[in-house]
Amino acid sequence: MTDIKRVFTVDGHPFFPLGGQSCNSSGYNEKESERAFEVIKLLHGNTLEIPVYWDQVEPVEGKYDFTAVDALLASARRHELKLILLWFATWKNGNMDYVPAWVKTNPKRFKRVISQNGKDIWNLSSHCKTNLEADKKAFAALCKHLKAKDNADRTVISLQVQNEPGIIGSDRDYGPEAQAVFDSPVPAALVAAMKKKGTGFVYDIWQKAGGKKSGGTWPELFGWEAGELMSAWSIAGYIDAIAEAGKAVYDLPMFVNVWMMEQPWWSLPGESYPSGGAVTKALDIYKWCAPHLDLIAPDNYPDDSRGYEYNAINYSRDDNPYFTPESAGDQNMFRGIADYNLIGNFFFGVEYIVDENCQVRPEYQALVENFHCISSAIPLLLKYQGTGKIHAFIQEFKLLAQRVDLDGWLGVVEFGEKPTRWAGKDWRHNAGWVWKEQTDLKRGRGLIIQAAEHEFYLVGTGCRVFLRRAPTPEKMQAPALVSDWATKIFGYIVSVDEGHFDKKGKYVADRRRNGDEIFRRGLWVEPDNGVLRVITCD
Ligand code: DGJ
Numbered sequence: 001m002t003d004i005k006r007v008f009t010v011d012g013h014p015f016f017p018l019g020g021q022s023c024n025s026s027g028y029n030e031k032e033s034e035r036a037f038e039v040i041k042l043l044h045g046n047t048l049e050i051p052v053y054w055d056q057v058e059p060v061e062g063k064y065d066f067t068a069v070d071a072l073l074a075s076a077r078r079h080e081l082k083l084i085l086l087w088f089a090t091w092k093n094g095n096m097d098y099v100p101a102w103v104k105t106n107p108k109r110f111k112r113v114i115s116q117n118g119k120d121i122w123n124l125s126s127h128c129k130t131n132l133e134a135d136k137k138a139f140a141a142l143c144k145h146l147k148a149k150d151n152a153d154r155t156v157i158s159l160q161v162q163n164e165p166g167i168i169g170s171d172r173d174y175g176p177e178a179q180a181v182f183d184s185p186v187p188a189a190l191v192a193a194m195k196k197k198g199t200g201f202v203y204d205i206w207q208k209a210g211g212k213k214s215g216g217t218w219p220e221l222f223g224w225e226a227g228e229l230m231s232a233w234s235i236a237g238y239i240d241a242i243a244e245a246g247k248a249v250y251d252l253p254m255f256v257n258v259w260m261m262e263q264p265w266w267s268l269p270g271e272s273y274p275s276g277g278a279v280t281k282a283l284d285i286y287k288w289c290a291p292h293l294d295l296i297a298p299d300n301y302p303d304d305s306r307g308y309e310y311n312a313i314n315y316s317r318d319d320n321p322y323f324t325p326e327s328a329g330d331q332n333m334f335r336g337i338a339d340y341n342l343i344g345n346f347f348f349g350v351e352y353i354v355d356e357n358c359q360v361r362p363e364y365q366a367l368v369e370n371f372h373c374i375s376s377a378i379p380l381l382l383k384y385q386g387t388g389k390i391h392a393f394i395q396e397f398k399l400l401a402q403r404v405d406l407d408g409w410l411g412v413v414e415f416g417e418k419p420t421r422w423a424g425k426d427w428r429h430n431a432g433w434v435w436k437e438q439t440d441l442k443r444g445r446g447l448i449i450q451a452a453e454h455e456f457y458l459v460g461t462g463c464r465v466f467l468r469r470a471p472t473p474e475k476m477q478a479p480a481l482v483s484d485w486a487t488k489i490f491g492y493i494v495s496v497d498e499g500h501f502d503k504k505g506k507y508v509a510d511r512r513r514n515g516d517e518i519f520r521r522g523l524w525v526e527p528d529n530g531v532l533r534v535i536t537c538d
Pocket of ligand 1: 024163299326
């Protein structure tokens with residue numbers, strides 16, 4: 001049993017935010033954002049992630065304009081959606097594109113990172129107090145405005161503080177203030193935290209560099225990775241101070257997202273990803289130095305299972321609930337939910353999902369189905385994540401079947417439309433009696449949730465599930481375990497219903513299925529069936 005920290009709540013209850021993130025420029029006005037809201041509805045989502053821009057809310061120093069923020073609040077309420085606002089400010093993807101013009105044009109006052117060749121780059125320095133104070137003030141003003149306009153409705157459920165922070169163009173700041181830090185002893189609190197943990201990426205880098213005890217400078221303690229780790233420490237502290245100032249005004253959950261360093265072909269801080277972001281190797285530093293962030297969230301894009309799981313493993317920790325503010329919205333979402341207790345998921349660039357008539361583009365149909373399935377099952381996720389009762393099945397390339405070990409039962413999931421058993425599904429769900437070519441197979445994916453010994457819930461697509469009692473020595477002595485008659489020998493089906501969860505989270509059966517619709521065809525479900533409930537007996 002894992003205790004899941006549900007960072008997101010609505011009306012005091014745990015909430016599973018599901019939806020998408022708008023394209024970068026969609027938050028500037030109502031006309032731009034409307035399409036994003038509409039797509040979230042098509043996705044069956046409950047929340048839109050959308051940016052709020054420092055350059056827009058503070059066009060003149062000290063003069064705030066929250067017109068665009070108010071428009072977002074109004075649209076979200078009209079669409080009955082929640083919002084996660086993304087604070088595009090000091091950092092957006094490792095540069096400073098979203099800072100106001102009065103900051104961009106005054107590098108003397110708002111110091112930039114100096115790269116190794118002595119030139120400044122398009123990135124505000126985290127070592128410059130003036131930068132921090134200016135960003136902090138604007139963020140606190142945003143929080144104050146939200147508190148005034150939204151405290152009662154709580155349309156905004158969380159804030160992302162910066163976007164994929166870090167430095168693109170250098171591993172660290174080589175300016176005089178930063179250089180002085182680099183040449184000074186690593187803060188004793190950081191050394192103490194490493195010692196206390198005694199394991200992990202930061203600890204290993206320290207050990208590899210010789211494990212020098214406290215008193216050493218950054219390069220003495222961390223070798224060639226010192227520049228990146230010092231940047232992480234400095235940027236984490238900067239973001240934490242902004243979050244702290246915001247929370248002091250309006251206590252909303254806050255987090256930061258990460259441009260991940262892992263990519264199979266090339267990985268270099270400051271070049272292939274922003275140096276100083278909360279990447280896997282620097283995550284501990286953020287956990288130690290940014291206590292006002294409720295979580296650190298990887299933008300987990302890999303659609304291969306290995307790449308996805310590597311990130312999920314590293315960012316789902318007791319001290320860090322796993323949340324993906326940006327993802328590919330693919331089958332890995334099911335894996336994240338079942339195996340890593342994912343507490344919310346978003347697809348980046350929702351506007352791309354539909355065509356000019358706001359119809360789902362064929363190439364995005366599978367993604368919409370994924371969100372539809374998950375959205376139907378949210379009450380089950382909130383109840384059973386962390387209990388070991390949620391199981392994902394995913395049809396990897398060419399996989400025909402997957403075995404799922406359940407409590408006292410086995411689920412045999414057969415993938416595809418090709419009827420390996422007797423027939424298709426039902427008249428509403430294609431295949432019929434026609435044998436399909438392998439190339440027609442739709443990748444199967446979904447969840448089996450076993451609520452009790454004889455109570456199962458199923459969401460997904462492109463699959464048939466055959467439930468059997470798990471073999472035990474006594475059962476194995478029963479008549480031969482052959483064909484699907486084994487279902488009869490090792491367990492019976494009492495009822496199969498298609499249904500949905502009502503607003504109070506109670507299951508409502510909409511349609512009973514029996515006879516030809518279950519016999520030998522297995523238990524199958526498609527997104528438009530909602531949630532299948534299966535009751536069994538012996
Ligand atoms: C990740 C960023 O966080 C987003 O704002 C956007 O730029 C995407 N990358 C583009 O793929």
